[in-house]
Amino acid sequence: xxxxxxxxxxxxxxAKLPQYIVLKLHSWIDLINRIGLDxxxxxxxxxxxxxKGKRVGQRSIRLNKAYRVIxxxxxxxxxxxxxxxxxxxxxx
Numbered sequence: 001x002x003x004x005x006x007x008x009x010x011x012x013x014x015a016k017l018p019q020y021i022v023l024k025l026h027s028w029i030d031l032i033n034r035i036g037l038d039x040x041x042x043x044x045x046x047x048x049x050x051x052k053g054k055r056v057g058q059r060s061i062r063l064n065k066a067y068r069v070i071x072x073x074x075x076x077x078x079x080x081x082x083x084x085x086x087x088x089x090x091x092x
Contacts (some may be wrong), residue, residue, distance in 0.1 A: 003033060003036070003081075003082065004082070005029050005033075005082050005084065006084065008083075009084065010084050010086065010087050013086070013087050014087065021063050021067050024063045024064065025084075025087065028040065028046060028063075037073070045062075048060070051070070055070070058070050058071065058085070059071055059073070067087065067089055067090065068087075068088065068090045069084055069087050070084070070085050070086040071083060072085060
């Protein structure tokens, strides 16, 4: 299965983030391309989890204690699209 990562919605956000956060995001994307999304989800450091409430259908990963990525998955035949819809500083 081919995996496609769409960063279109967050391009402006990425320019405002600390560089180490952007590098961690690219590291996560690289892992997905090398070992697949299912295996990447098993890595405990990213805390990949489904979201609830008004964000049902979306998932998040943690880039560090403050920043997280919100993404959705779209399966289209043999292509698995991951659309990153938000990179934000998480409110606790």
